[in-house]
Amino acid sequence: MMAKFIFELNFFACFILFVKCNTELLNEEWINNEESHKILHRSRRSLEEQFFEEQNKTYTCDTSILPQPTAEYPVVLFEGINYNNCSANGKHRRLRTQVFEKWSENLSGPNRARKHKWNSMLMLPGANLTFRACCPSGNNYLSTVDNWNNTANLHYSVLTQDDLKGPTGIWYERWLHWVMSFYIRVDDPVDTTSLPSTCGDNGACYYGQCGLTGKCECADGYSGVDCGTAPTNDSYPTEKKPLVLFKDVDYTGTYLPVNPDDFKRFAYNQRSAREMEYKSMRVLHNRTMMFARNIIYTQKFTPGDDIPDMAEFMIANPNVADGIWYNYDPHYEVDFHVKVEMSGACFNCSETNGVCYTGSCLCKTGFTGDYCDDPV
Numbered sequence: 128m129m130a131k132f133i134f135e136l137n138f139f140a141c142f143i144l145f146v147k148c149n150t151e152l153l154n155e156e157w158i159n160n161e162e163s164h165k166i167l168h169r170s171r172r173s174l175e176e177q178f179f180e181e182q183n184k185t186y187t188c189d190t191s192i193l194p195q196p197t198a199e200y201p202v203v204l205f206e207g208i209n210y211n212n213c214s215a216n217g218k219h220r221r222l223r224t225q226v227f228e229k230w231s232e233n234l235s236g237p238n239r240a241r242k243h244k245w246n247s248m249l250m251l252p253g254a255n256l257t258f259r260a261c262c263p264s265g266n267n268y269l270s271t272v273d274n275w276n277n278t279a280n281l282h283y284s285v286l287t288q289d290d291l292k293g294p295t296g297i298w299y300e301r302w303l304h305w306v307m308s309f310y311i312r313v314d315d316p317v318d319t320t321s322l323p324s325t326c327g328d329n330g331a332c333y334y335g336q337c338g339l340t341g342k343c344e345c346a347d348g349y350s351g352v353d354c355g356t357a358p359t360n361d362s363y364p365t366e367k368k369p370l371v372l373f374k375d376v377d378y379t380g381t382y383l384p385v386n387p388d389d390f391k392r393f394a395y396n397q398r399s400a401r402e403m404e405y406k407s408m409r410v411l412h413n414r415t416m417m418f419a420r421n422i423i424y425t426q427k428f429t430p431g432d433d434i435p436d437m438a439e440f441m442i443a444n445p446n447v448a449d450g451i452w453y454n455y456d457p458h459y460e461v462d463f464h465v466k467v468e469m470s471g472a473c474f475n476c477s478e479t480n481g482v483c484y485t486g487s488c489l490c491k492t493g494f495t496g497d498y499c500d501d502p503v
């Protein structure tokens with residue numbers, strides 16, 4: 128196992144000497160050294176308590192009943208530790224390669240603690256992960272760990288991973304008083320040799336992919352052994368409406384299904400403030416997406432993916448955000464737009480007799496033709 132790391136020496140000096148180096152980074156309580164020591168002591172103790180408390184909850188379970196990693200989504204994150212207490216109930220999120228996802232952040236106030244959004248994780252064996260502590264203070268600590276494994280308690284594992292927790296990693300054991308969030312990314316490429324080559328009843332997953340345990344892992348909204356049952360609810364994307372925008376985060380609130388190639392405004396700056404018209408979105412699997420500033424300056428995001436919190440996604444992924452000035456000063460009065468491109472081969476594909484998950488029209492049993500319209 129090899130770890131790559133980046134850290135800034137000047138920060139190291141700040142921390143060791145307990146001096147206030149950067150007003151943006153430090154909590155006001157760090158102003159004098161004596162107080163700093165007390166706070167550090169307090170934070171260590173509470174972290175330690177958290178550590179034991181969470182470790183005590185770790186136990187073994189049958190993970191085969193849970194949503195499994197696939198080639199396209201090599202990591203599945205679970206809301207609870209122990210993969211949601213070893214049950215498929217509870218929130219999970221599938222993670223693509225090359226996209227940073229926030230899994231934890233610090234909490235201020237009297238009960239200083241970390242707030243973990245995702246607590247455990249199943250993954251394709253042998254994938255490399257990049258951990259990051261950053262944003263938006265300007266700090267950016269990255270550490271790649273090769274060959275990470277299934278993790279029943281992410282906080283515990285990061286806290287006890289020597290290369291990760293300390294100064295050669297992302298300082299994870301220290302961050303409690305800074306504005307700091309923790310991200311995770313699956314690096315490209317991933318080794319898919321452990322995946323079965325066929326799945327489902329007749330060896331095909333229509334709107335999903337083969338998971339590690341040999342069952343089809345369906346795209347959100349799709350169901351059935353072969354993921355061939357389409358959602359009936361138009362809050363899920365389809366070939367005709369490959370983008371669905373939601374007023375609120377986590378795909379809640381009123382929603383707008385959008386045609387292919389149709390730019391929609393999701394945010395804008397006005398009177399030096401950011402206005403969000405839509406805060407989350409679902410995208411048809413693997414479609415090419417485009418973000419834009421004033422519709423003119425575009426930034427491709429390929430392949431597109433569901434985004435449960437667009438503001439958070441932009442902070443976590445400056446490679447997408449910077450091209451459209453998203454995280455820049457809101458006194459620039461600009462509009463932010465998003466679209467999903469038309470997939471020519473898919474647009475006319477029958478929605479009942481065919482599926483276009485992989486980008487070409489695949490007919491279900493009993494149908495044929497370019498768009499699967501003809502009975503065999």
Ligand SMILES: *[C@@H]1O[C@H](CO)[C@@H](O)[C@H](O)[C@H]1NC(C)=O
Binds near residue numbers: 179180
């Ligand atoms: C369980 O938690 C207690 C503190 O609440 C701690 O003393 C003990 O060592 C923990 N056990 C394990 C296995 O971590």
Ligand SMILES: *[C@@H]1O[C@H](CO)[C@@H](O)[C@H](O)[C@H]1NC(C)=O
Binds near residue numbers: 184188212213214
């Ligand atoms: C879920 O957690 C509770 C309490 O921690 C525990 O008693 C129970 O056995 C767990 N359920 C499973 C399926 O392990």
Ligand SMILES: *[C@@H]1O[C@H](CO)[C@@H](O)[C@H](O)[C@H]1NC(C)=O
Binds near residue numbers: 232235307
């Ligand atoms: C992290 O800590 C800073 C400083 O106390 C605070 O301003 C910020 O709101 C905290 N972050 C979260 C998510 O609570």
Ligand SMILES: *[C@@H]1O[C@H](CO)[C@@H](O)[C@H](O)[C@H]1NC(C)=O
Binds near residue numbers: 272274275
């Ligand atoms: C993952 O498991 C393998 C095999 O047990 C081990 O060699 C490797 O060090 C583990 N990776 C991490 C990051 O702990």
Ligand SMILES: *[C@@H]1O[C@H](CO)[C@@H](O)[C@H](O)[C@H]1NC(C)=O
Binds near residue numbers: 255273315
């Ligand atoms: C993980 O990174 C190491 C080098 O750091 C590389 O040898 C290995 O191939 C990578 N794993 C995958 C699955 O790409």
Ligand SMILES: *[C@@H]1O[C@H](CO)[C@@H](O)[C@H](O)[C@H]1NC(C)=O
Binds near residue numbers: 361
């Ligand atoms: C689809 O589901 C959402 C909640 O997930 C609900 O608010 C909406 O009314 C449903 N739409 C239709 C057409 O049933």
Ligand SMILES: *[C@@H]1O[C@H](CO)[C@@H](O)[C@H](O)[C@H]1NC(C)=O
Binds near residue numbers: 471474
């Ligand atoms: C879909 O079919 C219509 C009618 O046959 C045709 O005019 C249109 O060009 C087709 N669209 C695509 C993207 O193939």
Ligand SMILES: *[C@@H]1O[C@H](CO)[C@@H](O)[C@H](O)[C@H]1NC(C)=O
Binds near residue numbers: 199413429430485486
């Ligand atoms: C998704 O798109 C990528 C190219 O962007 C392609 O390599 C991959 O095969 C596609 N996956 C599926 C399941 O269609």
